Each structure stands twice: as structure tokens, then as C-alpha cells.
Amino acid sequence: xxxxxxxxxKTKEAIALATAYKFRLRDFLVGAQMLFxxxxxxxxxxxxxxxxxNVALFTSGLGTLCFQLVTGGTVPVYxxxxxxxxxxxxxxxxxxxxxxxxxxLAFAGLLYLVxxxxxxxxGSAIIIRVLPTIVTGPVxxxxxxxxxxxxxxxxxxxxxxxxxxxxxxIAIVSLLTTMxxxxxxxxxxRLIPILVGIVAGxxxxxxxxxxxxxxxxxxxxxxxPSFTAPSFHLPAILFILPVAIAPAIEHIGDVLAIGSVTGNxxxxxxxxxxxxxxxxxxxxxxxxxxxxxxxxxxxxxGAVALTKVFNPAxxxxxxxxxxxxxxxxxxxxxxxxxxxxxxxxxxxxxxGTVVIIGMNSMIHAGEDLLQSRNIAIVGAILMLGVGxxxxxxxxxxxxxxGLSSIVGVxxxxxxxxxxx
Numbered sequence: 253x254x255x256x257x258x259x260x261x262k263t264k265e266a267i268a269l270a271t272a273y274k275f276r277l278r279d280f281l282v283g284a285q286m287l288f289x290x291x292x293x294x295x296x297x298x299x300x301x302x303x304x305x306n307v308a309l310f311t312s313g314l315g316t317l318c319f320q321l322v323t324g325g326t327v328p329v330y331x332x333x334x335x336x337x338x339x340x341x342x343x344x345x346x347x348x349x350x351x352x353x354x355x356x357l358a359f360a361g362l363l364y365l366v367x368x369x370x371x372x373x374x375g376s377a378i379i380i381r382v383l384p385t386i387v388t389g390p391v392x393x394x395x396x397x398x399x400x401x402x403x404x405x406x407x408x409x410x411x412x413x414x415x416x417x418x419x420x421x422i423a424i425v426s427l428l429t430t431m432x433x434x435x436x437x438x439x440x441x442r443l444i445p446i447l448v449g450i451v452a453g454x455x456x457x458x459x460x461x462x463x464x465x466x467x468x469x470x471x472x473x474x475x476x477p478s479f480t481a482p483s484f485h486l487p488a489i490l491f492i493l494p495v496a497i498a499p500a501i502e503h504i505g506d507v508l509a510i511g512s513v514t515g516n517x518x519x520x521x522x523x524x525x526x527x528x529x530x531x532x533x534x535x536x537x538x539x540x541x542x543x544x545x546x547x548x549x550x551x552x553x554g555a556v557a558l559t560k561v562f563n564p565a566x567x568x569x570x571x572x573x574x575x576x577x578x579x580x581x582x583x584x585x586x587x588x589x590x591x592x593x594x595x596x597x598x599x600x601x602x603x604g605t606v607v608i609i610g611m612n613s614m615i616h617a618g619e620d621l622l623q624s625r626n627i628a629i630v631g632a633i634l635m636l637g638v639g640x641x642x643x644x645x646x647x648x649x650x651x652x653x654g655l656s657s658i659v660g661v662x663x664x665x666x667x668x669x670x671x672x
Contacts, residue, residue, distance in 0.1 A: 282561050283569025287577075290332045290549045294574075295587055296446060297333030297544050300595055300602070301341040303350075304542060306477040306584035308333050311543030313574030315534030316567055319546075322530035323522040328556055328564040329510055330571070331534050334547035336499040337492075339399040339603055340653065341544065344488055346402070350542070354482035356492030358539035363496045364503075364532025372525040383497055385617035387660040389610045390630045391494060394637030394653055396606030403603050407596025414462055419593040422462070426453030426597030446598055453594030462591040468582055475581030480542030487651075494657030496535075499547055503531055506548040513557045625667050633660040 287294075290312075298308040312332040319331050337357070344353040370378055407423035410416040430449030433441060441448060457463050507527050511518045518527065527548075534546040552570075556562065577583065619626060635641075637656035 279563070279566055280569045280573075283566045283571075284573045286330055286552050286556075286566060287570040287573050290330050290552050290570075294332040294549075296450075297335060297338055299587055299590060300599060301338050301544060302345050303341070303544055304478045304480075304584060305587045306475075306578045306581070307479060307541060307543045308538075309574045310477050310578035311534075311538035311541050312546060313571040313578070314541075315538055315546040316571035316574075318534045318537060319527075319530035320564065320568065320571075322533060323526050325564050325568075326516075326522050327507070327510060327518050327527060328514065328562055328567055329506070329548045330552040330567050331531065331546040332549050333544040334499055334535075335602070336395075336547070336606075337495060337545045338599075339395045339606060340492055340495045342402055342599075343399055343652075344491055348485055348488040348491075349483075350480055351483035352485035352488040353492070354480060354539045354542060355484045356488040356490075357545050358482050358536045359489045360492050360496035360545060361532040361534070361536030361539060363493055364500055364528050364535065367500055368525040368528040368532065371528065372523070382661060382665070384664060385613050386619050386626055386629055387633070387657075387664050388497060389614035389617075389619070390633040391497070391637070391653065391657050391660060392610030392613065393607050394610075394634060394656055395495060396603045396608075396610065397634075397638045398640075398652060399599070399603045403596055403599035405596070406592050407600060409592075411462070411592060414460065414593075418460060418462075419596070422453050422456055422460070422591065422593040423597035423600070425456045426450065426594045427600055429453070430598060430601050446601070449598055449601070450590060450594055453597060454590060457591045457594060462593070463589050465589060468585040468589060471581040471585035473582055474579055475584075477578050477584075478542070482539055490654040491652060494653050496545075497657070499545070500528065500531075503528060503548060506553065510548070510553045510556065513553060514562045625669065628667060629660055629663045632656070632663060 294308060294312055295305040297303075298305045312330075315331045316329075319327075319329070337360075341353060341357070344356060348356075407427075408416055408420050410419060426449045429452035430445045433445035433448040437445065437448070454463070504524055507518050507524060518524075531546065531548065538544060538546055552567075614621065614630075621627065621630060633656045636659055637653055640652060641655055642651035643655060
């Protein structure tokens with residue numbers, strides 16, 4: 253080999269190395285962008301539910317890596333905090349405490365494992381048979397209606413440094429801004445009405461002295477997230493478990509959506525049983541660290557459609573970026589300065605939306621709610637769930653969402669099909 257050829261070969265190797273580095277840098281930037289698309293909802297859920305947003309960042313990144321491992325790195329999705337669990341987490345933390353609530357969330361992830369096994373064994377039709385819309389719809393409504401008093405209380409109760417009137421004004425600002433943004437905004441703003449509402453309420457709160465930055469000043473720049481271990485508690489588990497049913501069914505829709513964007517059939521490869529398993533393991537893993545349940549983010553699916561970047565490895569960079577950001581202590585401290593009335597106004601929108609989602613699911617399924625059988629099922633679920641019916645036997649208690657869900661499933665399986 254001549255000196256010229258040797259120099260030429262080294263030049264080609266250097267160019268190839270530089271090109272590879274360029275693509276890796278590009279992938280990192282695109283991955284970071286995917287994270288920031290999901291960032292609003294990712295940190296909003298723990299803030300609203302009373303969890304640590306830094307832990308949520310860490311567990312979303314770890315959960316996404318777990319999902320990629322289970323699915324063989326074939327699906328370009330990002331997993332982050334699930335909005336479906338805001339209401340039950342809020343209620344459960346108030347009643348049972350965080351550690352016991354986390355045990356319920358851990359078992360919710362294990363329910364995904366059971367569903368994935370059933371689907372692998374019998375196909376997805378069995379899930380629809382046991383959990384039709386006439387059962388899941390009213391259960392979703394119960395979730396929203398049951399937390400209405402919590403949202404109103406946060407939006408209207410006086411604090412140590414402000415009156416009830418000021419709280420209501422701030423809550424109204426957050427509420428109206430969110431609504432108007434969702435209705436009137438165009439482009440990117442229309443995708444983030446909740447964040448816009450929070451910013452508006454926050455800005456109004458600043459001159460009124462509701463924002464305390466002392467915790468931000470004291471927070472270190474770098475800090476290990478405040479991980480919390482779950483504590484086994486059967487009532488909390490039975491309360492949370494039924495909530496996981498609706499997100500599990502929605503997961504199938506999310507997988508179909510990303511499949512339509514990329515042109516791949518993910519129901520066949522890697523299979524819906526594997527995507528459900530990955531989602532469930534990510535949720536259980538998050539619960540063991542003190543984070544909220546994970547779910548596939550439709551916002552990121554929209555970003556994938558917009559950018560045409562279908563490489564699942566991009567989500568690895570997004571996950572690693574989330575894990576790194578979770579160790580910035582001041583980030584979590586800033587997020588936790590958001591005043592309670594601001595959150596109250598947002599929760600009125602969110603919990604109301606949950607109720608509408610339940611109603612809309614039954615409408616889209618073409619359910620005749622005046623049909624005698626449906627009246628019996630829906631009526632029983634709503635009255636038992638919202639009314640707070642409880643069945644107790646010693647330390648065991650079955651109530652609220654858990655009781656109404658089980659009753660709904662049993663009625664659906666046992667009641668005969670009528671003609672009217």
C-alpha cells in the first residue's frame with residue numbers, strides 16, 4: 253500500500269467517523285425534542301397528583317428503555333405519566349397515603365401483564381367481551397365525578413397567605429385561559445392549553461404573593477430524585493386496579509395510531525401482548541420508585557408524524573435525556589412552586605374531561621343507554637361509585653371505583669340480553 257493510498261484510507265475513515273458522530277448528534281437533538289414534546293404532560297401529572305416531578309422524569313426515561321427492551325426496539329413511542337390516573341392517585345394519596353397508593357399502582361402494571369398473557373393466549377376479543385364500553389364508560393365517569401369535590405376545594409379554599417376570594421379568582425383565570433386556548437388557539441398553542449392555563453394562573457399569582465421561591469433557592473442544582481418505595485395495602489390495590497382497565501384498552505389505540513404513522517403493523521410485530529407487557533412493566537417499575545404510571549404518549553406520536561423520524565432508537569435518546577434532567581434539583585423545586593388554586597382551576601377542567609371521555613366512549617360505541625340492560629349496568633356503576641358504597645369485612649374494604657367496576661363486570665356477564 254502506497255503512502256498516498258494509506259493517507260486516502262485514513263481520510264475516508266475520519267470522514268466516516270465524523271459522519272457517524274454527526275448522525276448521533278442529530279439523533280440526540282431529535283430525541284431531546286421528543287422529550288420536550290412530552291415534557292408538559294410528563295411533569296404535570298405528578299404535580300397535580302402530589303408526586304415528585306423529578307421522580308416522574310426518571311421513571312419515564314427508565315420505563316421507555318424497559319418498553320424498548322421488551323418490544324425489541326421496534327416501536328417509536330415514548331412512555332410518560334398517565335393522565336388517566338390523576339384522579340384516583342389524588343384520592344388514594346389523601347385516603348391511604350403515598351406508599352400504600354404506590355402498591356396499587358404497582359399492581360395496576362401487573363394487570364397489564366395478565367392482559368398481555370390473555371391476549372397472547374386467546375386474542376384481544378376476550379378483553380372486549382369482559383370489559384365492553386358499557387362497563388368501562390361509566391367507570392371512567394365515576395373517576396371524574398368522584399374527584400369533583402377535591403378540585404372545587406383546591407380552587408376555592410383559603411390558604412395561609414390568601415383568602416378564598418383570591419383563590420377563586422386565580423382558579424378562574426387558569427380555568428378560562430385553558431378553555432379559551434383549547435377552543436381559539438391555533439398551531440402549537442392549541443396542543444398545550446393546560447400549560448398555557450398554568451402559566452396564566454402563575455403570572456397572576458406572582459404579584460399577589462402566592463408564589464414562594466424559598467424552596468428554589470435552597471434546592472441544590474444536582475440532587476438524587478426523592479424515590480419512595482410502595483407499601484402493600486389491599487384496599488388501595490383494589491381501588492386502583494379497575495382504573496388500569498381503560499388505559500390498557502386505550503393503549504391498543506395508541507399502538508394502532510403509531511402503526512398508521514409509520515406504516516408498520518405493530519399488532520403483529522412485536523405484537524400487542526408485548527407492547528402491553530412493556531407498558532405494564534414500565535408502570536410497575538415506576539411505582540416501585542415512587543413515580544406515576546406510564547403510558548404511550550399521543551403527543552410524541554404526533555411529533556413522529558410531523559418530523560417523519562421513524563427510528564425507534566430516537567426514543568432512547570429521549571429517555572436518557574429525561575433521566576439526566578431528573579437529577580437537576582432546582583427544576584423540581586420550580587415546578588412545585590405552582591400555587592394550589594392554579595392547580596384547582598386546571599383540575600376542574602381535567603376531571604370534567606374525564607367524565608366527558610366516559611360519556612363519549614359510550615356514544616361512539618353506539619350504546620343505547622335507554623335499553624333496559626344498559627340502564628341497569630350504567631345506573632349501578634354510577635350510583636355505587638359516586639355514592640361511595642362500601643363493603644367491609646374486617647380489614648378488607650371494597651368501595652368506590654373498585655366496587656362499582658366489579659359490579660359492572662358481573663352484571664355485564666350475568667344479565668341476559670334483552671330486546672329493549
